[in-house]
Each structure stands twice: as C-alpha cells, then as structure tokens.
Amino acid sequence: MxxxxxxxxxxxxxxxxxxxxxxxxxxxxxxxxxxxxxxxxxxxxxxxxxxxxxxxxxxxxxxxxxxxxxxxxxxxxxxxxxxxxxxxxxxxxxxxxxxxxxxxxxxxxxxxxPGTPWRKDTTDVALLLGKLHGLDVSVPAPRGCNGGADLARHGQSILDGCTSAMRHQLEQLKPDEQVQPTQQTCLIHGDPVAGNILVAPSGLTLIDWQCPAQGDPCEDIALFVSPAMQHLYRGSALTPEEEDQFLSSYRRADIVTRFKSLRRWYAWRMAAYCLWRIENGSPDYATGLELERAVLERS
CATH class of the missing domain: 3.30.200.20 (Phosphorylase Kinase; domain 1)
Structure with missing residues (x-):
C-alpha cells in the first residue's frame, strides 16, 4: 500500500x-x-x-x-x-x-x-495477475480464504467487530451460495489494488507484499475489481466494459467462472470491511460500502 x-x-x-x-x-x-x-x-x-x-x-x-x-x-x-x-x-x-x-x-x-499507479487498461493487470498465479514458487505464506464457507466465517468475524445498525442490515444481505474450496491454490498478492500496481514503459510492477497468502486466485481478482477498492485508490469503480475486459483477458475461464460464483461473497465481506473501517475512524470508506452493497443487491 x-x-x-x-x-x-x-x-x-x-x-x-x-x-x-x-x-x-x-x-x-x-x-x-x-x-x-x-x-x-x-x-x-x-x-x-x-x-x-x-x-x-x-x-x-x-x-x-x-x-x-x-x-x-x-x-x-x-x-x-x-x-x-x-x-x-x-x-x-x-x-x-x-x-x-x-x-x-x-x-x-x-x-x-519506476512508474505511476495504475489508472486504465485492465488487460495488462489481468495478464500480470495471471502470470503471478501461474508461478511455481515456494513462499511459506498462510492459507487464504477458500470457498464460500471460509468467506462466510471471515466476513462474519469482521461484522462481529462492528456495532452500528448497519451491521444488522449487512447480515440480512449475507449470500447463501454454496461454493466448495478449490484444490488449485497458488501464491496470491492479497492486496492488488490500483495503488499497488505501478505502470512504466518497461511494464507493470506489483508492490506492497505484506499480506500474501497461499490461496484461491479468485481472491486477487475480487480485490482488484472491488468497486470499493477502485474508488479508494483510483477514484472510481471499474465500468462494466473495463471489468469485462479484465475478466476476458485473465485467460483462465475456469477461474473466472469460479470468481463469478463467489462474487457476492467477496462483495459481502468487503462491505463488512468498509463498515469496520468507518466505525474505526475512516469515513472515506462510506462510498465503498454503498458500492459493495449495490453489487450484493443487483446480483
């Protein structure tokens, strides 16, 4: 970051x-x-x-x-x-x-x-994350969330640290999709937001590796496309065209399909996180909370 x-x-x-x-x-x-x-x-x-x-x-x-x-x-x-x-x-x-x-x-x-934070062209980011997720590297990183049950537990643990009335509203929006863990885990960055991707003529660089995991590659995909994270670090959520371009450029249709099945879980957990940040002195997460709620409601 x-x-x-x-x-x-x-x-x-x-x-x-x-x-x-x-x-x-x-x-x-x-x-x-x-x-x-x-x-x-x-x-x-x-x-x-x-x-x-x-x-x-x-x-x-x-x-x-x-x-x-x-x-x-x-x-x-x-x-x-x-x-x-x-x-x-x-x-x-x-x-x-x-x-x-x-x-x-x-x-x-x-x-x-060198470079400046990413602002446009989701194709390059998709190729970068795809390259990372395809690496055969050994890093003793902790296990990341994997599947709907893990995301449910994680999201609820975040909400348990909240006290406002919004907590109960988010609990009512909790998804019910059953998505099993994947066996195809890999090293994930854990925070590939726009501010952590630098663009230079020589290519893209991923910085801030303080929260990696051995986990589901969908986690990185979800964090990059998250409207809350895009708003906070770029100033606006991805357009539908930008998101479609990103997902089609990732070039792993099986992983993209899995991400779509988990999308509401990721949005729910991110909404919980935005609420936690708001209650802990970061009011700039309020727009992100509404953006993630919109994903939940329209899905």
Whole structure:
C-alpha cells in the first residue's frame, strides 16, 4: 500500500523522517550514502514509507507499524521480504536489498520501482495477475480464504467487530451460495489494488507484499475489481466494459467462472470491511460500502 504517487483522498500530512538510529544503522550497513536524503511517500494507509534519494534510481524504506489489527489485510514485514526474494527473477516485484528489526517495528529496504499507479487498461493487470498465479514458487505464506464457507466465517468475524445498525442490515444481505474450496491454490498478492500496481514503459510492477497468502486466485481478482477498492485508490469503480475486459483477458475461464460464483461473497465481506473501517475512524470508506452493497443487491 505504499509508493511514490497515489490517488489521494485526504489532505497530505506533514512529511516525516525515519528514526535517526535507523538511518544510522542503514549508513553503518552501507545501504545508504552518508548524505542520503529522504522523501516521504504518501498513499499507503498503514506503514511509514520513504524514498531514499540517490543517484542510482533510489531505494524505498518501509517501516512497519506495530499493534495494528486489520481484519482483512495482514501487515507482515517478514512475508514481504520472503515474497520479494522469491519473486526477484520475475521482474514484476521490487528487488529486496535488506530487512531488519527496529525498536519501532520491522523494516524492509528495496529498490524503488519506476512508474505511476495504475489508472486504465485492465488487460495488462489481468495478464500480470495471471502470470503471478501461474508461478511455481515456494513462499511459506498462510492459507487464504477458500470457498464460500471460509468467506462466510471471515466476513462474519469482521461484522462481529462492528456495532452500528448497519451491521444488522449487512447480515440480512449475507449470500447463501454454496461454493466448495478449490484444490488449485497458488501464491496470491492479497492486496492488488490500483495503488499497488505501478505502470512504466518497461511494464507493470506489483508492490506492497505484506499480506500474501497461499490461496484461491479468485481472491486477487475480487480485490482488484472491488468497486470499493477502485474508488479508494483510483477514484472510481471499474465500468462494466473495463471489468469485462479484465475478466476476458485473465485467460483462465475456469477461474473466472469460479470468481463469478463467489462474487457476492467477496462483495459481502468487503462491505463488512468498509463498515469496520468507518466505525474505526475512516469515513472515506462510506462510498465503498454503498458500492459493495449495490453489487450484493443487483446480483
């Protein structure tokens, strides 16, 4: 959820600098130059991220916040480091340079990926996710939700943390489709929103690998097409034409068919998550909640 340029919903906070002892540690390790400068990167909703300004294209320092309990998006620095290491040969993930522990939390240090956040052409994103889901890589990631029963439990656990009257309205919209788990699991990104996909002349790069899983590829598809996530990170939901283009370009008809059978479950869980965010101080999720409810009601 972090990189140089993102769609911004709220005014920018004041720039910050990394902890001085962490900067000294990076200098001692010769990861940064003695006179390195730091630029705060905005757009992420969880961690503190800086670009290290150097003559060789720059690096990114991400300092993970601790104590956060997000019910949908994991925030695991070790998993990000493992994924970046495993995916370095693919060319669509940043190259990891180092990772470590600081008193304020874990950190990762990797090459700054060129490009700007994705805005249009869903074909390229479909091909990127299809390539990821087809990889034979071994990353000890946790198991993701798989099938309707898993999504029902996960969505209800999120709603159990909500207290407003909307919780009961969403419980009444709970889907009843029975969709069995798939045996065709793979490494999934877990957060392929528009802000985590960088577009450059050299191709697309997936950043922010802090919540991957060994799971159903439909999870990544659902998160990308989610109208709430598109609204938050791009400013608008996909049009029907953009969504159709994405699904047809994914080139795995069996997985697309499975996603469609699970779509209402994913929308229901996302609506629950939007409500949880609203109740925990993020009113900008209100439009996303209504967009996901619309998917539930029209489906």
């Amino acid at each position: 972090q990189t140089a340029t993102r769609f911004l919903v709220n005014p920018l906070p004041a720039p910050t600098l990394p902890p001085l002892d962490l900067v000294d540690d990076l200098r001692h390790r010769r990861l940064i130059a003695p006179d390195a400068q730091f630029q705060t990167l905005y757009g992420g909703r969880t961690n503190k991220v800086w670009k290290v300004l150097e003559g060789n294209g720059g690096k990114v320092l991400k300092l993970y916040r601790t104590g956060l309990r997000n019910p949908l998006f994991r925030n695991d620095a070790e998993l990000e480091a493992r994924c970046l290491t495993a995916l370095e040969p693919t060319g669509f993930a940043p190259r990891l340079r180092a990772a470590g522990q600081h008193q304020n939390g874990r950190w990762v240090f990797y090459d700054h990926a």
